[in-house]
Amino acid sequence: MGLNLDEQKAVDRFRKTVAEPSMTQLVVLDFWAEWCGPCKALTPVLEKVTAEYADKGVLLAKVNVDEEQFIASQFQVRSIPTVYAIFQGQPVADLTNARTESQLKQMLDQLLEKLPVQPEGAAPQQDIAPLIAMGEEALAANDGERAASIFMQILEMVPDNAEVLSGLIRGLVVAGRLEEAGQVLGGLTPEVAADPHLERARTALELAKDKPEDSELATLKAAAASRPEDMEAQLAYANAAFAAGERDAAAGALLAMVAADREWNEGAARAKLLQIFEAVGLEDPWVSATRRKLSTVLFG
Incomplete structure (x- = not known):
């Protein structure tokens, strides 16, 4: 040299x-x-x-x-x-x-x-990417407890990582631990809370708050089945079904509503589906499949 x-x-x-x-x-x-x-x-x-x-x-x-x-x-x-x-x-x-x-x-x-600056001793983002993917896979399989456990372990490596916190909150939601999810979300700093990753978690928690008791869900399901023309009954059942973890049933009810009257209540059924897609994740295979069904209903 x-x-x-x-x-x-x-x-x-x-x-x-x-x-x-x-x-x-x-x-x-x-x-x-x-x-x-x-x-x-x-x-x-x-x-x-x-x-x-x-x-x-x-x-x-x-x-x-x-x-x-x-x-x-x-x-x-x-x-x-x-x-x-x-x-x-x-x-x-x-x-x-x-x-x-x-x-x-x-x-x-x-x-x-x-700049992608990292604190000294923090795991590089590429090192935690496979772990984040593992947590997302657990969420896609509707295994909230496993997902929450995975994201909790990642969080020890990268505290205040918005993507990991979002996964943790969504895992707790799927596991039915809504109070804990709310505590995690409420304890975030303003900077982390403003991160776009947290919108998905916030939406998931909001939707899950409608979770009914088993008997109430059965009553809403029966009401929707007996009054297929009653849009209010259909929407109430769809909300409750998704909150209870029955997303196929919720999507089925909402798709039927869109097919019957897509303009009802300013497109409430389609808006609810889009909210569900956001909560589950746009890259989720279930969301991709359900979006194709929605496109078929809308555009033939």
């Missing part, structure tokens, strides 16, 4: 302290020197903010330009302090002008929204 021994050592130090950690974390790289007054003023700000953001995957690394002249020259540092954000070995932002806590936090928040 044409480097002398000292330069090779400098590159090795940089690789270990900056490049390698930046593969998963966001490294705030501060170029400074002992004689630099502005550097001394900025250092407490950088240390405080990066410490607060450590659990979000932010790490502070410092390069003394007097001791690491070769590294500073590679970054073409012309004045100090110079501060870069490094991710996956590359500078992704110049943070030099962020001299206050609020300015630095604002810039870090913007970067963290765009």
